[in-house]
Amino acid sequence: MNIGLYTDTYFPQISGVATSIQTLKRALEKQGHNVFIFTTTDPHVGKGVVEPNVFRFSSVPFISFTDRRIAFRGLFEATRVAKEVQLDVVHTQTEFSMGLIGKYVAHQLNIPAVHTYHTMYEDYLHYVLNGNLLRPVHVKQFTKAYLKNMDGVIAPSKRVEKLLDRYGVQIPIKVIPTGVDIEAMNGDQRRDVRPELGIAPDDLVILTLSRIAAEKKIDRILDLMPELLGQFSNLKLVIAGDGPDVDLLKDQVERLSIEDYVIFTGDVPHEDVGNFYRMADLFVSASDTETQGLTYIEALAAGTKSVIFDTDYTENVFDDVEFGQVFNSQREMKEAIISYLKQGKQAINPTKLKTKLENISATHFGKEVVDFYKAAIDAYSNKEVNDD
Numbered sequence: 001m002n003i004g005l006y007t008d009t010y011f012p013q014i015s016g017v018a019t020s021i022q023t024l025k026r027a028l029e030k031q032g033h034n035v036f037i038f039t040t041t042d043p044h045v046g047k048g049v050v051e052p053n054v055f056r057f058s059s060v061p062f063i064s065f066t067d068r069r070i071a072f073r074g075l076f077e078a079t080r081v082a083k084e085v086q087l088d089v090v091h092t093q094t095e096f097s098m099g100l101i102g103k104y105v106a107h108q109l110n111i112p113a114v115h116t117y118h119t120m121y122e123d124y125l126h127y128v129l130n131g132n133l134l135r136p137v138h139v140k141q142f143t144k145a146y147l148k149n150m151d152g153v154i155a156p157s158k159r160v161e162k163l164l165d166r167y168g169v170q171i172p173i174k175v176i177p178t179g180v181d182i183e184a185m186n187g188d189q190r191r192d193v194r195p196e197l198g199i200a201p202d203d204l205v206i207l208t209l210s211r212i213a214a215e216k217k218i219d220r221i222l223d224l225m226p227e228l229l230g231q232f233s234n235l236k237l238v239i240a241g242d243g244p245d246v247d248l249l250k251d252q253v254e255r256l257s258i259e260d261y262v263i264f265t266g267d268v269p270h271e272d273v274g275n276f277y278r279m280a281d282l283f284v285s286a287s288d289t290e291t292q293g294l295t296y297i298e299a300l301a302a303g304t305k306s307v308i309f310d311t312d313y314t315e316n317v318f319d320d321v322e323f324g325q326v327f328n329s330q331r332e333m334k335e336a337i338i339s340y341l342k343q344g345k346q347a348i349n350p351t352k353l354k355t356k357l358e359n360i361s362a363t364h365f366g367k368e369v370v371d372f373y374k375a376a377i378d379a380y381s382n383k384e385v386n387d388d
Contacts, residue, residue, distance in 0.1 A: 001033045001034070001088045001089065001370070001373065002033070002034045002036070002085055002086050002087050002088045002089075003028060003033055003034065003035050003036065003087070003088065003089055003091060003373070004036050004038055004082055004085075004087045004089070004090050004091065004102065004105070005021055005024070005025065005035060005036070005037050005038065005091050005093060006038045006039075006090060006091070006092045006093060006094070006098040006099055006101060006102030006105075007021055007037065007038070007039050007092075007093035007094055007098055007099075008039065008040055008059075008062070008069055008070060008071070008093075008094040008096050008097055008098050008099070009039070009040075009069070009093075009094070010022075010037060010039040010040075010042075010054070011270070012042060012044045012045065013042060013069075014241075014242075014267050014268075014269075014270065015211065016118075016211075016294045016295070017093060017094075017118050017119075019270060019294060020116075020118070020156075020178040020294060021037070021093055022181075022270075023178065023179060023180065023181050023362045023365065024178075024179075024362075024365065024366060024369060025037065026181060026184075026362065027179065027181070027362040027363060027365055027366025027367075027369075028366050028369070028370065030363070030366065031366055031367070031370060033370070034053070034085070035053060036053045036054075036055065036081075036082075036085055036087070037051075037053060037054040037055065038055050038057070038078055038081070038082075038098055038101065038102065038105075039054065039055070039056055039057070039098060040056060040057060040059035040069035040070070040071050040097070040098065041056045041057065041058055041059045041069065041071075042056070042059075042069065055078070055081055057071040057073065057074030057077065057078065057098070057101070058071060058072055058073050058074065059071045059072060059097070060072060062096075070096060070097045071097040071098055071101065072097070074101060075101055075104055078101050078102075078104075078105055079104065079105050079108050079109070082105045082108075082109055083109060087105070087109060087111060088111060088373075088377065089111055089112055089113070089114065089373050089376065089377060090102045090103070090105055090106040090109075090111060090112070090113040090114070091113075091114050091115070091116070091369075091373070092113060092114075092115045092116075092150075093115075093116050093118065094118075095115075095142070095143070095146045099115070099146065100146075103146075103149075103150070110384070111377075111380070112151035112152075112373075112376040112377055112379070112380035113150050113151055114150065114151055114152040114153065114154065114372065114373065114376050115146075115147060115150055115152075115153045115154070116153070116154040116156065117143075117153055117154070117155055117156075117160055117163075117164060118156065120159075120160070120163065120289055121139045121142075121143075122136045122139050122163075140166075140167045140168075143164070143167050143169070144167055144168060144169060147164075147169050147171055150171055151171065151172070151376040151379060151380055152171055152172040152173070152174065152372060152375070152376045152379075153169065153171055153172070153173050153174075154173075154174055154175075154176050154369070154372060155173055155174070155175045155176070156175075156176065156177055156178050157175065157177060157290075157293070157311070158175055159311055160175075161173055161175050172375070172376075172379075174368075174372050176365065176368045176369060176372065177293075177297075177316065177360065177365070178293075178294055178297075178365060179297075179360055179361050179362040179363070179364055179365025179366070180294070180297045180298055180300075180301045180357075180360055180361065180362060181362040182301045182357055182361055182362065184271070184274075185273070185274040185277075185298060185301040185302055186274060186301065186302065187271075187274070189271055189272070189274075189275070190274070190275060190278075191275055192275075192279065193272075193275045193276060193279050194279050197238065197263055197265065197279075198263070199236055199238075199263070199279075200234070202234060203234045203235070203236050204232050204234055204235045204236070204281050204341055204344075205235075205236050205237075205238055205279060205280045205281050205282075206221070206228075206235065206236070206237045206238070206280065206281070206282050206283075206284050206337065206341075207237075207238045207240060207276060207277065207279070207280035207282070207283050207284070207299075207304075208221055208237070208238070208239055208240070208283070208284050208285060208286075209240040209241055209268065209273065209276060209277070209283070209295055210240075210241050210285065210287065210295060211241055211242070211243040212239065212241050212242055212243030212244070212245050212246045212249065213243045213244055213245050214244075214245055215287060215288075215289045216243075216245075216285070216286070216287045216289075217286035217287050217288065217309070218239060218245070218249055218286065219248075219249065219252055220286040220330060220333070221237065221284055221286050221333075222237070222249065222252050222253060222256065222258075222262070223256075223330070224330070224333065224334050224337065225237055225256060225258050225261060225262065226256055226258060227334065228334070228337065228338070228341075229258065229261060231338065231341075232341055235261060235341070236261055236262070236263060237258075237261060237262045237263070238263045238265060238276070238279075238280065239262065239263065239264050239265065240265045240268045240273075240276055241265075241266075241267060241268065242266050242267045246264065249264075250264065273298060274298075274301075274302050277298060277299045277301075277302035277303075277304045278302045278303065278304065280299075280304055281304075281340070281341065281344070281345040282304070282305055282306070282307060282337065282340050282341065282345075283295070283296070283299035283304050283305070283306040283307075283324075284306070284307045284308075284333070284337060285306070285307075285308050285309060286309055286333065287309060288309045288311070290309075290311055293308075293311070293314060293317065296308050296314065296317055296318075296324075297317060297360045299324075300317065300323055300324070300348075300353075300356065300357070300360070301357060301360075303347065303348055303353065304345075305322075305323060305324045305340055305346075305348065306318070306323070306324035306325075307324060307325055307326075307327065307333060307336040307337050307340065308324060308325075308326050308327070309326065309327060309328070309333075310326035310327060310328050311326075314326045317356075317360065320352065322348055322349055322352050322353075323348060323352075323353075323356065325339075325340075
């Protein structure tokens with residue numbers, strides 16, 4: 001099968017969406033499929049750089065998300081390329097520029113188009129004129145308009161499926177949690193990152209790894225640090241990632257007088273994230289806006305337990321304290337963190353971990369997506385026959 005993935009964000013940009021797309025690409029290729037990435041140009045990719053099966057289209061920074069890109073041309077070029085490689089299915093990963101191009105290409109080639117709904121836009125309206133311009137009803141209208149006439153949509157979690165049902169989306173919806181490339185997470189590039197971060201071997205380490213933005217609620221973890229340090233004087237909090245709220249969080253660290261106990265790493269290359277998860281005694285996320293929980297399952301794949309805000313997705317992952325705990329309040333988060341830190345870092349039961357990882361692996365993810373493609377292709381073929 002020849003598959004076209006259309007996305008506004010892809011490596012070297014660092015994001016959960018870029019990671020999930022690369023994971024899907026590799027999983028599909030391992031099954032013997034040909035995968036072609038249609039994406040935006042990136043200032044960090046030099047002109048003339050050859051990226052096999054990656055096609056980039058002229059773009060500019062996206063308003064309010066300047067680290068993201070929007071293509072401003074490429075409609076006819078993308079169609080030409082898609083015809084040359086003889087795409088069987090279009091899979092869009094964005095509702096914006098490359099997603100619209102993907103829909104156009106599918107229409108021109110008479111092939112099905114499916115979509116993955118990655119982002120709960122209602123959680124991000126504050127980025128556009130401080131929330132004074134767009135309302136949830138606008139997101140609903142926009143989403144329904146984009147998905148109209150498509151042949152199916154993948155929801156990374158039950159939470160997303162419920163949202164799409166509430167919006168009144170009529171096309172087939174299938175919940176397929178994003179998988180993790182376990183081999184890459186535990187690959188050959190293993191190293192101890194503690195020394196370069198100035199962390200002693202016997203220090204206790206809490207890690208949070210994400211885009212550094214308001215919706216990730218990292219400030220709530222920082223608020224707990226003075227109390228946690230009262231019980232664990234050798235505790236360090238590592239905040240890995242970059243984003244618009246770095247300076248705000250650094251100001252908070254100063255106000256709390258915990259500068260010696262909090263480490264900001266900046267962006268972490270994807271090939272290195274496994275080393276960061278393994279370095280930590282505990283992974284913590286206070287974000288209540290996650291749709292696919294990619295960081296949680298990356299931590300689990302690296303063998304590190306987690307304390308995570310409770311969402312629809314977490315019930316499929318943290319069904320055993322062996323893997324981690326969920327919370328719904330600041331008090332519950334604190335109690336769970338203290339409980340795990342008192343235990344010290346303990347290996348997850350290997351039999352339980354193996355079973356869990358099989359269910360969240362990239363291989364399983366890829367097979368589920370291929371089944372969805374096949375169903376969309378069959379339904380599209382039947383529709384074409386009936387129309388004739």
